[in-house]
Amino acid sequence: MTQDEILDIFRRNHALLEGHFLLTSGLHSDRYIQCALVLQHPEVAEQLGRELAAKIGKTGATVVVAPALGGVLVAHEVARAQGVRALFTERQEGRMTLRRGFSLEPGEPAIVVEDVITTGGSTLETIRAVEEAGGKVVAAGSLVDRSGGSADLGIPRAALATLTVQNYDEQRCPFCRAGIPAVKPGSREK
Numbered sequence: 269m270t271q272d273e274i275l276d277i278f279r280r281n282h283a284l285l286e287g288h289f290l291l292t293s294g295l296h297s298d299r300y301i302q303c304a305l306v307l308q309h310p311e312v313a314e315q316l317g318r319e320l321a322a323k324i325g326k327t328g329a330t331v332v333v334a335p336a337l338g339g340v341l342v343a344h345e346v347a348r349a350q351g352v353r354a355l356f357t358e359r360q361e362g363r364m365t366l367r368r369g370f371s372l373e374p375g376e377p378a379i380v381v382e383d384v385i386t387t388g389g390s391t392l393e394t395i396r397a398v399e400e401a402g403g404k405v406v407a408a409g410s411l412v413d414r415s416g417g418s419a420d421l422g423i424p425r426a427a428l429a430t431l432t433v434q435n436y437d438e439q440r441c442p443f444c445r446a447g448i449p450a451v452k453p454g455s456r457e458k
């Protein structure tokens with residue numbers, strides 16, 4: 269699938285909005301991505317997982333790991349496509365950790381995925397959690413890369429769509445200056 273085909277799926281599901289948004293981080297943005305609206309359709313989730321698994325390619329990984337909550341379904345579908353297991357990390361006292369009895373073999377090769385990569389921060393935290401559990405992360409992936417391709421994890425990384433999303437402080441937001449009201453995504457009725 270091409271990037272345009274991927275983004276069409278997002279637009280059809282109202283998962284990629286263009287306008288003036290107030291993000292939970294407090295920043296203002298020209299685009300908003302909500303992968304859960306795409307992943308609510310199991311057949312679409314499966315298809316995207318298959319596409320991402322193919323794009324990541326053969327790595328020898330025997331497990332896919334994602335940060336909860338956003339990455340859980342992505343890990344599940346990429347793991348399904350690659351015929352391996354899917355685990356997720358959770359925050360415990362602020363620190364990303366494998367819980368629930370999840371474990372890795374010493375040196376077990378792993379792929380880390382998430383729904384949207386922005387700076388790579390949560391993927392890096394998940395990589396650290398995998399390494400602390402004894403695994404070795406060999407590749408990373410996300411459905412969407414909203415860093416414009418600039419997020420660098422030091423390992424091979426794949427994304428189904430790469431976007432450059434502009435973020436602004438309220439004081440510097442051109443939409444605020446133009447008097448366009450900011451929308452808080454998820455809070456508006458559809």
Ligand SMILES: [Zn+2]
Pocket residue numbers: 288296297438441442443444445450
């Ligand atoms: Zn603004």
